[in-house]
Amino acid sequence: MTKALVVGIGNPDRGDDGVGPLVARRLVGRAPRDVTIVERAGDVLTLIEDWNGYDIVMLIDAAAPDGRPGSTHRIDLLTTELPADISLSSTHSFGVGNAVSLARTLGLLPRSLVAYAIEGANFEPGADLSPNIAAAVEEVAARVIAELGAMNDRRSTEAAHA
Amino acid sequence: MANKTIRVDYIARVEGEGALDLHVRDGRVTSARLRIFEPPRLFEALLRGRGFAEAPDITARICGICPVAYQMSAVHAMENALGVKVTGQLRALRRLLYCGEWIESHALHIVMLHAPDFLGYPDAIQMAREHGDAVRRGLALKKAGNELLRLLGGREIHPVNVRVGGFYRTPSRQEFASLTEDLKRARDLAVETVRWVTEFPFPDFERDYEFVALRHPEEYPFNEGRIVSSRGLDIAADAYDTEFEERHVAHSTALQSVLKRRGSYLVGPMARYNLNFDRLPPHVQALAREVGLGQECRNPFRSIIVRAIEVFYACDEALRIINSYEAPEVSAVPMEPHACVGHACTEAPRGILYQCYRLDGDGSIMEARIVPPTSQNQLSIEEDLREMATRSLDLADEVLRDRCEQTIRNYDPCISCSCHFLKLTVHR
Numbered sequence: 014m015t016k017a018l019v020v021g022i023g024n025p026d027r028g029d030d031g032v033g034p035l036v037a038r039r040l041v042g043r044a045p046r047d048v049t050i051v052e053r054a055g056d057v058l059t060l061i062e063d064w065n066g067y068d069i070v071m072l073i074d075a076a077a078p079d080g081r082p083g084s085t086h087r088i089d090l091l092t093t094e095l096p097a098d099i100s101l102s103s104t105h106s107f108g109v110g111n112a113v114s115l116a117r118t119l120g121l122l123p124r125s126l127v128a129y130a131i132e133g134a135n136f137e138p139g140a141d142l143s144p145n146i147a148a149a150v151e152e153v154a155a156r157v158i159a160e161l162g163a164m165n166d167r168r169s170t171e172a173a174h175a
Numbered sequence: 176m177a178n179k180t181i182r183v184d185y186i187a188r189v190e191g192e193g194a195l196d197l198h199v200r201d202g203r204v205t206s207a208r209l210r211i212f213e214p215p216r217l218f219e220a221l222l223r224g225r226g227f228a229e230a231p232d233i234t235a236r237i238c239g240i241c242p243v244a245y246q247m248s249a250v251h252a253m254e255n256a257l258g259v260k261v262t263g264q265l266r267a268l269r270r271l272l273y274c275g276e277w278i279e280s281h282a283l284h285i286v287m288l289h290a291p292d293f294l295g296y297p298d299a300i301q302m303a304r305e306h307g308d309a310v311r312r313g314l315a316l317k318k319a320g321n322e323l324l325r326l327l328g329g330r331e332i333h334p335v336n337v338r339v340g341g342f343y344r345t346p347s348r349q350e351f352a353s354l355t356e357d358l359k360r361a362r363d364l365a366v367e368t369v370r371w372v373t374e375f376p377f378p379d380f381e382r383d384y385e386f387v388a389l390r391h392p393e394e395y396p397f398n399e400g401r402i403v404s405s406r407g408l409d410i411a412a413d414a415y416d417t418e419f420e421e422r423h424v425a426h427s428t429a430l431q432s433v434l435k436r437r438g439s440y441l442v443g444p445m446a447r448y449n450l451n452f453d454r455l456p457p458h459v460q461a462l463a464r465e466v467g468l469g470q471e472c473r474n475p476f477r478s479i480i481v482r483a484i485e486v487f488y489a490c491d492e493a494l495r496i497i498n499s500y501e502a503p504e505v506s507a508v509p510m511e512p513h514a515c516v517g518h519a520c521t522e523a524p525r526g527i528l529y530q531c532y533r534l535d536g537d538g539s540i541m542e543a544r545i546v547p548p549t550s551q552n553q554l555s556i557e558e559d560l561r562e563m564a565t566r567s568l569d570l571a572d573e574v575l576r577d578r579c580e581q582t583i584r585n586y587d588p589c590i591s592c593s594c595h596f597l598k599l600t601v602h603r
Contacts (some may be wrong), residue, residue, distance in 0.1 A: 014204040056239075058287070062318035111300060118303040119311055 015168055016124075017048045017069040017161060022109075024054055028140030029082075029133030032150060033073040035142070036129070039154035047163050057109055061116045069164060070123040071157055072109065075133040075146075082134035083145030085153055090126040104114070129153050183576055193588075195579055196426075197394045197564050207560035209553055209583065211427040222543040227253050227512060229536050231337045234530070238589060239332050240283070243276035243324065244523030245545075246337040247398055248284065248530040252338045255412070256517025256534055257510045264503040265341040266398070267496050268327060272337070273397040273521075274493040275323025278316060278361065279331075280524035281444075281489075284587040286313025286371060289479050292581040293375035297312070308370050312364045315570060316486060319361035322354055323460065323493060338471050341507030351497045358497070362490035369483040373466040378578070381473040384555065385437060395454040395488060396447060396522050403450055404440065412518040415529050421546065426513035432551040439554035442526025444481040445472050445588060459488050475559060475585040482587075512538025523548050525587050549588045556586055 021037025023030040034052040041050055051063065076086065076100040090113050109128065116122045131153060134143040144151075181200040189289035218237055222230060230253060247269060254261060261269070286309060287299040294473040296302035303310040326346055328334020336343050387408065389400030402418075403409045410418055421430035434440050452460065452470045462467070463484050472481055512535045520529045526548030533542040536602040563582045567575055 056321065056331055058283070059318050059321055059331070062314050099444065115300045115303055115310070118300060119307050121311070145460050 015068045015164075016065040016066065017045075017071075017150075017164065018064055018143075019044065019048060019050045019073065019157060019161075020060065020063060020072045021050070021052045021079060022055060022060075022072060022074040026138060028135040028137050029143055029146045030075045031130075031142065032075045032133065032146050032153075033044045035150050036073045036131075036157070036170050039150055040157060043154070043158055045161055048161055057112050060109070061119070061121055062110050063122060064116075064123050064126075065127060067123050069125045070127070071160070072126075072128040073157070074109065074128060074130055075136075076130035078132050078134055082132050083149045084132050084157075085149055086128075086130045086132075087156070088128045088130060090128055091122065095112045125164075129157065179572075182293075183580060195583065197560065197565070197570065197575075197579065200223055202563045202568060204561050205558050207564055208426045209556050209560070211429045211553075215227070215428050219543045219545055222532075222540050223448075225383055225540050227257075227532070227538040227540060228339050229574075230532065230540065230543075231339065232335065235333045235335075235337075237545070237547070240589060241276060241525065242333050243272050243328065243337075244521060245530075246334065247273060247521040248519050248528045248545075249532075250337060250339045250394075250520060251398060251519030252517045252530045252532050253534075254309070254510075254517070255519050256515040256532055257512065258342050259340060259508055259510045261508055263339055264501060265345070265506075265508070267500065268342065268345060268503075270394075270397050271323065271496045271500075272327045272334070274489040274496070276325065277320070277321045277397075277489040277524050278486055278493075279320025279324065280587075281486045282313050282316035282320060282368075284524075284584075285368060285479055285482050285486070286310055286316075289581075289584050289587070290372065290375070292577070292584060293372075293377075293476075293479070301584050309335075309368070312368055312371075316361050316364050316368070319354075319357045319490070323355060325507065326354065327349060338507055339509055340570050341503075341505070342508065345503055345506045347502050348500055351500065355494065356496055358490055358494050362487065362494065365483065365487035365490050369462060369466055372479045372483050373468075375479065377474060377476045378563075379474075380476060380563060382475075382559065384441040384446075384473065385434065385439070386435075386449050387440045387442050387527065387551075388450045389445040389520060389527060390450055391454065393454070395451050395492070398521050398546050402520055402527065404434075405446075405449065406437065408434070411528065414521040415503065415518060415520065415531070415546075419529075419546070419551075421550065422548065426555065429553065430546075431553045432546055433554060439558055441475075442548050442551045443478070444485050444524075444526075445475065445478045446526065447522060448472060448481045448484065455484075455488060456491065459491065462487060466553045476581070478585050514538070525549060525589055526551060533591065547589065549586070552586050552588065556583055556588065 021033035021044030023033035025034050037052050055165050131149050183195045196208045198206045230249040231246040234249045235242040237245050291302045324331045329336035354423050386405040389396035390403040391400035421432050424431050449471045468480055516533045518531045520527050529546040531544040532540055535541050559582050
């Protein structure tokens with residue numbers, strides 16, 4: 014059976030960095046019931062262990078601003094190198110890109126690994142979500158639900174033909 | 176060749192930002208300085224005027240790798256000030272939380288940060304091509320530690336569930352069910368990790384350190400004990416200032432801590448192990464003997480084996496605590512603030528962490544002092560570097576630079592905590 018995992022990454026106490034967990038919370042009760050939804054505070058290294066055993070993994074994370082705060086990027090991490098200007102970085106120089114490289118080397122990549130990156134504007138401690146980013150939360154949640162739904166439909170069709 | 180300089184501008188695979196300058200004149204090392212240039216963090220000033228109950232949440236922000244250590248020293252110092260003793264299952268839960276931090280912090284350092292030095296890889300990602308099993312083990316161990324932090328601390332980084340007097344919420348016995356299986360697996364992985372690191376090539380290097388660690392009448396130390404040393408020091412935490420002092424040095428934004436009458440000293444896994452071998456359970460001692468570690472280790476490069484032994488111990492101790500756990504009736508011991516002073520020292524993964532607070536009548540913090548392990552090890556690191564470089568001057572600069580970085584990483588330095596990584600400059 015195909016198992017899916019959504020990980021909202023970020024620190025809700027650091028302004029727009031909290032957008033990942035906020036999208037994850039928006040998915041609860043709306044995503045297909047067999048999808049696991051977790052929040053992670055930013056220890057990227059443990060993502061590899063988190064997605065162990067899952068076939069489909071979606072990461073939701075804030076990205077450094079590239080001039081268009083609130084704009085969202087869907088990145089297929091299995092086929093695309095993370096663009097340098099969309100750094101889903103963390104402290105201690107070990108970012109999502111490193112985790113993907115390490116997992117690839119270890120043979121621990123899921124069958125599908127997608128990141129939704131939302132460009133942030135303000136990462137100040139204690140700050141609220143910027144208006145543009147707040148507006149992107151529902152948009153990303155809806156896209157993730159649609160993508161998970163489409164995967165479910167495909168699985169049903171495949172099962173019917175099996 | 177009269178003068179030579181070797182420089183590492185940013186030392187990789189340590190927490191925080193520092194650099195190393197090595198000066199060599201006429202074939203002699205004239206200075207070895209660990210330059211810490213990360214801006215000061217000013218946490219002690221930030222604590223002034225805040226309520227005593229806020230200290231564990233504020234100090235947890237000092238470090239993303241060892242927040243529990245900051246929380247534990249803070250709560251013990253406050254309880255020492257207010258005359259409260261936390262016992263029974265609440266005390267056991269604190270020890271369990273500390274096990275989680277040791278497991279995740281040590282596993283990260285052993286496998287991801289330090290092992291590449293011994294095996295000749297630039298980083299763990301490159302190392303994973305040839306040593307995939309070892310890296311998978313490290314990740315699984317780290318995850319087991321993180322899960323303990325998540326359950327007891329509320330989240331894996333900067334936990335939010337620790338309070339002066341106990342916890343905000345204590346778990347039920349059932350909540351440990353899934354963790355028990357993970358920890359049993361982690362314990363086996365820790366034994367494999369001990370055997371793996373034992374096979375590394377170790378430079379022949381020993382120095383006559385003064386080891387300083389906590390010592391408890393019965394336990395391998397986490398939260399409690401007297402501060403003891405290999406040269407006869409034996410004091411309670413409230414006498415810390417009579418024996419230790421912090422000094423400003425021009426090349427570091429972190430204070431350097433010394434023993435007043437003797438100078439440098441070493442804290443961390445090697446000190447704990449050497450001063451507390453008899454407090455380890457017989458089967459942990461047996462594993463240490465089996466891999467040739469003995470009761471004492473004076474080679475800082477072999478500290479990676481000690482760290483791995485401590486991971487095994489922490490998994491074992493966590494399972495012991497969980498097996499005998501019964502949910503306590505109250506999640507925290509209540510207390511009334513009054514004007515007072517309190518001190519505490521606990522064993523962070525990198526060594527003893529001292530905190531002292533002076534409180535006003537309403538419980539607000541008048542004065543705070545925090546002495547992290549890396550400040551205490553700074554001088555020892557510099558002395559190791561000078562000695563190592565002196566013995567290795569015939570090496571090519573690049574090889575010497577790598578060896579110096581490895582020497583620093585022996586200490587798993589947390590530079591962000593001490594001020595608080597590395598840039599090496601050798602001036603020949």
